[in-house]
Amino acid sequence: MSDEAAADDVRDAHxxxxxxxxxxxxxxxxxxxxxxxxxxxxxTELSGPVFGGSRIGELDNDLxxxxxxxxxxxxxxxxxxxxxxxxxxxxxxxxxxxxxxAGGRYRHDVDQHPAPLDPNFSGxxxxxxxxxxxxxxxxxxxxxxxxxxxxxxxxxxHIHFSLFGRNFTQRLVTQMYFPDDPLFAQDPIFNSIxxxxxxxxxxxxxxxSNTVPEWALAFEFDILLGGRDATPLDEDDA
Amino acid sequence: xxxxxxxxxxxxxxxxIGLPWAEGPYVVPEGTPGAIWLRGTVYDGAGDPVPxxxxxxxxxxxxxxxxxxxxxxxxxxxxRGFGRASCEPEGEYAILTVKPGGVxxxxxxxxxxxxxxxxxxxGLLKQVVTRIYFGDEEAANAADPVLAAVDPGRRSTLIARPxxxxxxxxxxxxxERETVFFLV
Numbered sequence: 001m002s003d004e005a006a007a008d009d010v011r012d013a014h015x016x017x018x019x020x021x022x023x024x025x026x027x028x029x030x031x032x033x034x035x036x037x038x039x040x041x042x043x044t045e046l047s048g049p050v051f052g053g054s055r056i057g058e059l060d061n062d063l064x065x066x067x068x069x070x071x072x073x074x075x076x077x078x079x080x081x082x083x084x085x086x087x088x089x090x091x092x093x094x095x096x097x098x099x100x101x102a103g104g105r106y107r108h109d110v111d112q113h114p115a116p117l118d119p120n121f122s123g124x125x126x127x128x129x130x131x132x133x134x135x136x137x138x139x140x141x142x143x144x145x146x147x148x149x150x151x152x153x154x155x156x157x158h159i160h161f162s163l164f165g166r167n168f169t170q171r172l173v174t175q176m177y178f179p180d181d182p183l184f185a186q187d188p189i190f191n192s193i194x195x196x197x198x199x200x201x202x203x204x205x206x207x208x209s210n211t212v213p214e215w216a217l218a219f220e221f222d223i224l225l226g227g228r229d230a231t232p233l234d235e236d237d238a
Numbered sequence: 239x240x241x242x243x244x245x246x247x248x249x250x251x252x253x254x255i256g257l258p259w260a261e262g263p264y265v266v267p268e269g270t271p272g273a274i275w276l277r278g279t280v281y282d283g284a285g286d287p288v289p290x291x292x293x294x295x296x297x298x299x300x301x302x303x304x305x306x307x308x309x310x311x312x313x314x315x316x317x318r319g320f321g322r323a324s325c326e327p328e329g330e331y332a333i334l335t336v337k338p339g340g341v342x343x344x345x346x347x348x349x350x351x352x353x354x355x356x357x358x359x360x361g362l363l364k365q366v367v368t369r370i371y372f373g374d375e376e377a378a379n380a381a382d383p384v385l386a387a388v389d390p391g392r393r394s395t396l397i398a399r400p401x402x403x404x405x406x407x408x409x410x411x412x413x414e415r416e417t418v419f420f421l422v
Contacts, residue, residue, distance in 0.1 A: 026361030098256025
């Protein structure tokens, strides 16, 4: 391995959080403590499911329009590109999102904190990336919410993202944050990412040029997947 | 253009509003000849079930081929290769699939039948990845190059046991008999 490649590996190790991050109390009994076993990418890992648009409904990318009335809150457009390890766009790939409502409450039985539910907001969306790897959702800005991890703990506002990429090694679940959130400093989930520059990549960019006047603000969130770039399909295409 | 890879974050406790879907657990449709149920429980380091976990599976079909776009439906009618099941509310998952065939690698090594598994949960800042092998494939398992790289004392954590309607495979995130997890 070249020195440069070795340095890349070291940097890469600081991108994902460790499993055990005691400040995030939920990791203490759930983090594996044995060392991981290296799994060289074989056919199983270099292939992966292809969904495309097959399970996407017409309103799935507009979280404000899935009910009779409009969702309450600050309307936002969230858009970006899904890229593979080499920076190549990942096209026709399923992007799934879920989030709290404007009051910071999830439509889930376990979330019982005393903020109102919005009958016009379910909080889940899906879309497929286009030929340039682009995705776009319409939603409302989620609220921050308390979560009892430590005294007076609040999660910064965020939208959960689930991404597939082109093979099993590229699978990613992450969270998108909003610029200048004063709650970052006390959030162990955000701060579990060792490299501060990598943390910044989870913060969407406010984009005035893509706002829709009199209607919605816009936030840009590009996603670059790790994992292996090769797939058996690529070889077929070559 | 962003400068580097996007980091992982936990799926959190509320993924069920966005990720599970009705057909998710059905890698093959009900009634498929040879279909098996994979069932198991995800446990934490205290031995308690993890209700807010989600299991995803990826596997070859019975002939050892993957459901890629170039051969849609070629191998097995309705075979998706991918399964997703929530462990709510008791920590148990169930996925209906068919037993995969062995997979021939480019390097000539032949892998025993296996299913790749990802587990996501609140408290997991990144998914854990493991593999299911089958207890009734002793000869193939003994020749499998991935199993061979695992400490013999821990290999049993990767072996599913035959059950009435398929196979059982529990995941222990931590503690005694912690499941072997892979770096992919």
